[in-house]
Amino acid sequence: MFLQQVVNGLSVGSVYALIASGYSLIYSLLGFSNWAHGDIAMVGAYIALIAQTSGHVPFWLAVVLAIAGAGCVSMLSDMVAYRRIRNNHSPKMFLMIAAMGLSITLQNLIMVTVGPRFRTYGDVIPVRSIRLGGISLGVLDLLTMGIIVVALVALGLLIGRTKFGLGVRAASSNMVTASVLGVDVNLYIRLVFLLAGVFAGMAGVLLGLKYNIYPTMGSIALKAFIACVVGGLGSVPGAILGGVTIGVMEALVGGFISSGLRDAFTFALLIAILLVRPSGLLGKNIVDKA
């Protein structure tokens, strides 16, 4: 029973981690909380739904379209909403407010065009599960965890080992210095939004497969935000650790205490971290956000 809950928690936590890693990348670069990030995941889920139901394309193609679409919407959100504010030397708060506005806009857009009803993709993934030493593993959960592990390892290699990653780390360490050293920071910001959007799109489809698709499903980003703070704001490994921690904790609280108290425990963890270790589990000092 305990192990079963841990496994369930890992599956949800890996989705939190996927959203949180993109969220954290944007935070580390621009220092603001992108409240629209969860809604990018929602848009991804809907793109797959529309491609599947109206476009009648095979599901794998719907997923590809969802991921690409979410990446593009994310990148466009920077070009349309954030870029001017950034280059204006405005306070970071303005970026956060713009993100809130964008979040509401995306939700309303979907409500008006697709409708507020809960939707599903139908039976695209078999609901079978595999039994392994007393634990039952859903095919979807296994698939979710497998895909996310691959995605996060790829992200780690991209940020840690490539020239692209070096540019991102330089820009998140000091945007002005990176620019005088030859990093095209506007381009890099756009690419990071694209990457974060691609991850959000993946998460959106995975959430849609496990639960439902609805206009406010992006509010899961709140959990991703808490995951980032718990793990250390702006640290990608921290975001992943935070996401997995919260996922497992929620599953255990839901399974052994009461599912009504899940969120209460999550916020209690957030407050405890803020009191005991404000820089988060893997947070570095405030000076260097890389």
Add this chain to the structure above:
Amino acid sequence: MLRVENLHASYGGIKALRGISLEVGDHEFVAVLGPNGAGKSTLLKCISGLHHPSDGTISFDGNRLSGVPHKVVESGIALVPEGRQILPGLTVLENLRVGAFTRKDRLGVKQDLNMVFELFPILGQRQTQLGGLLSGGEQQMLAVARGLMSRPKLMLLDEPSLGLAPIIVNQVFDILQKINHSGTAILIVEQNVYKALSMAERAYILSTGTIEKSGACSDLRHDDQLVHAYLGK
């Protein structure tokens, strides 16, 4: 090579530069001297695209500079900024690689890494250490080395001697002279007047946003009145 004409710059209502003109020739070593707040850093920021002038032109090798920082680097100008600005969470090697960011010749970058490690042996020993953990002097060496990594035709340096012990200042200046002799032009902003006047060929004296005087360093060095009036003794 570099030609600045009638440059004006301001921050909001504060005028920092009021129509200055200056030139740096091929392979030249030129200093800009002046008291705090004279506008020296503003001049370098305008050249490197970090601040947009309100009037005037800046051209390099006959072309107007774009005012976009990474393009300025691509055109052959490197800035070693005020306060070194080492990227603290990146290693020494990574800092150097960011310095070579605009380059596509992998082999050349490798050679230049070896070149800077020869020039600054301490950096070679500290390759994997985080930049933020270096001492002030080591950070200044890294800042200069990082500037070299773009293989610039012109290097802009903003007060490289600030906060360094005299012996380290001498080391840094010796290296700058070596760099200059190997063909890179240098435009240096300094408060260490005597050191700068003894190293550079020509100098401009900047005061409250205007150029008060310019000439060969050998002449300026003996201009007691000037040294007294603008730079303090």
